[in-house]
Amino acid sequence: MATNENGNYRGKVAFVTGAASGIGRATALAFAREGASVVVADVSEPSNQETARMIEELGGRAIAVRCDVTRAEDVKAALDKTVEAFGRLDFAFNNAGIEPKKAAPTAEYEEEEWNRIIDINLRSVFLCMKHEIPLILKQGRGAIVNTSSGAGIIGIKGSPAYTAAKHGVIGLTKAAALDYAAQNIRVNAVCPGYIDTPMMGRFTGGTDEGRAKVIAEEPVGRMGKPEEIAAAVVWLCSDAAAFVVGHAMVIDGGQTVQ
Ligand code: NAP
DSSP states (O other): OOOTSSSSSTTEEEEEEEEEEHHHHHHHHHHHHHHHHHHEESSSSTTTHHHHHHHHTTTTEEEEEETTTTTTTHHHHHHHHHHHSOOOOEEEEOOEEEEEOSSGGGGGGOHHHHHHHHIIIIIIHHHHHHHHHHHHHTOOOOOEEEOOGGGTTSSSSTHHHHHHHHHHHHHHHHHHHHGGGGGTTTEEEEEEEEESSSSHHHHTTTHHHHHHHHHHHHHSOBBHHHHHHHHHHHHHGGGTTOOOSSSSESSSGGGGOO
16 A cells, blocks of 8 residues: 555554544554554544554554644644654644534634634644644654545535634645645645544434435445555655645545535
């Protein structure tokens, strides 16, 4: 699969946010399978430590760090721990995010909920990149992948904040990609469709009916698996993607093609 100059990611270090669950956990495991040492960062404990344990069980190297990605001091401390533990940073997957509590049209959308969604889904990506980039620059090369969504490609009725945040992640990704392309840091985004994670379980209410409604929107007739996003992230960080810069990769079973 993904290779670097050594044929794998051995000796490389990946930082993954939202690693306690879903897409983040699957991606942390995928980096570890490729040989990278992984720092798993999340607010959710003990699930985050569980991800680190799963990596160790694979024979990989990992540390778990409690990090609220909306707090600059947490992000900085988590990255300091990364360098302390593994000496460097090569790849970052800025993925932690939340779904809206409920749908509401724009004029009725609560300001507090707007702030919460923008804070965790967009401002956090800026904060993470702000503190990751100086560390990656020290290696002379590296890659960052940010998690957007199908909601970064199309508008979602009743979801102004999530739609704005995920469109914002793509804009931010493009700006950062241009800022650092000449310094060998590639910044890209992934835009998952409906992926079968705990977040999706909350979204569907965990019922057969809720799941069926979501699946009906997927031309492939199923939800995606977290591993299908993980594979794209690992590829985007690899040398096979050396000419892929500022791209928002849609992995959604055709959902936004319709
Ligand atoms: P998930 O299963 O809920 O995992 C997200 C993780 O992020 C959770 O462990 C969550 O902890 C953590 N988190 C939340 N707020 C945080 C904060 N402030 N700091 C650090 N960690 C925080 O969700 P997922 O489905 O894997 O989603 C991952 C990303 O993909 C999100 O950005 C989401 O918007 C995006 N996405 C998901 C889908 C999908 O269908 N699943 C589709 C498109 C995009 P808690 O559980 O304690 O909140």
